[in-house]
Each structure stands twice: as C-alpha cells, then as structure tokens.
Amino acid sequence: xxxxxxxxxxxxxxxxxxxxxxxxxxxxxLEQMARRCPTAKEVGTAVLKDYRLLFxxxxxxxVATVEPSCGDSVPVLVWELQPLDEDSLDRYEGWxxxxxxxxxxxxxxxxxxxxxxxxxxxxxxxxxxxxxxxxTILTGYNSAGFDTDALSKAVLKSMGKGRDQYGR
Numbered sequence: 425x426x427x428x429x430x431x432x433x434x435x436x437x438x439x440x441x442x443x444x445x446x447x448x449x450x451x452x453x454l455e456q457m458a459r460r461c462p463t464a465k466e467v468g469t470a471v472l473k474d475y476r477l478l479f480x481x482x483x484x485x486x487v488a489t490v491e492p493s494c495g496d497s498v499p500v501l502v503w504e505l506q507p508l509d510e511d512s513l514d515r516y517e518g519w520x521x522x523x524x525x526x527x528x529x530x531x532x533x534x535x536x537x538x539x540x541x542x543x544x545x546x547x548x549x550x551x552x553x554x555x556x557x558x559x560t561i562l563t564g565y566n567s568a569g570f571d572t573d574a575l576s577k578a579v580l581k582s583m584g585k586g587r588d589q590y591g592r
Contacts, residue, residue, distance in 0.1 A: 444539035445503045445513070446470070446528060448477060449488030450557060452501050452564025460516060461509035469568055470530045472498040477578040479553045480544050486551035486582060488561065489523075489544035499570040502532055502539060517542045552582040
C-alpha cells in the first residue's frame with residue numbers, strides 16, 4: 425500500500441463517524457473553533473497526566489505540542505467532531521506532515537474514553553510562539569477556567585528562561 429493510499433484509508437475511516445478530540449493549544453480558543461469547526465461540540469475538560477506542554481518550530485512562530493513528562497500535566501478541552509470538522513483540523517494542523525494523530529485514553533466526566541490528539545512529528549526544535557498565538561491559547565485557557573501554570577512554564581522554557589529537573 426502506498427503512502428497516498430494509506431492516507432486515503434485513514435481519511436475514510438475518520439469520516440465514518442464523529443469522534444472525540446483533545447485540544448491543548450490554540451484549539452482551546454472557542455471563537456477560533458467556532459469558525460474552523462462549526463459543528464464541533466465542546467464536551468468537557470480533562471487533564472493529560474504525565475505530559476507537558478511545549479512549543480516547537482522557529483522562534484517567534486513555534487506552535488504547541490505535548491510530550492510525555494513524568495509528574496507534569498496539561499489541561500485540555502475535549503470536543504466532539506463531525507467528519508468535516510476533523511477534515512478542517514487536519515488541514516490546519518498540517519496532518520500528516522507537521523502533526524500525527526494518536527488515540528489516547530483520558531478521564532472525562534468520570535469515565536475513561538478514547539479520543540484523538542494531534543502530536544507534533546519529530547525533528548522540530550523548541551522555540552518561542554508568536555505573541556498572537558500565545559494570546560489565542562491564553563484566551564482558551566481563561567475561557568475554560570484553566571490554571572495557566574502549564575502554559576506559563578512552556579512559554580518561559582521556549583524563551584530559554586526555564587528548565588525542568590532534567591535540564592530540558
């Protein structure tokens with residue numbers, strides 16, 4: 425099977441039904457999601473345990489991703505996506521070149537559920553986000569009622585002003 429055929433098959437499977445999506449970056453922003461994914465529904469909030477938020481890409485244009493990190497956590501907003509919403513997010517997230525899709529189990533409203541998450545592919549260095557991108561995410565954190573600690577740590581680290589216990 426060629427890469428194109430595999431991508432087509434993944435798209436067909438994703439179009440088969442709606443599914444849950446985990447947002448941790450700019451897609452926390454309700455206005456942005458309303459424009460980009462008009463039929464998406466906000467389902468609730470959750471926490472990615474043992475993950476950290478970080479920014480990768482060129483300084484001044486880096487974008488958010490998450491990676492495993494023992495003891496850290498990232499607040500997330502969970503959306504229910506229709507197939508056309510997911511297609512829109514695929515384009516926005518640069519899937520499959522910039523981000524890949526993974527399935528993850530999270531606790532949502534007292535139940536363990538499986539949801540899709542975009543994780544940045546390897547090969548991108550940490551860097552600082554633009555001011556506009558940062559404020560888009562901050563607006564999402566504030567509207568969801570999230571503590572901004574994970575976001576603050578990620579931004580400070582991206583600017584070379586923060587290190588974790590491993591010197592990262």
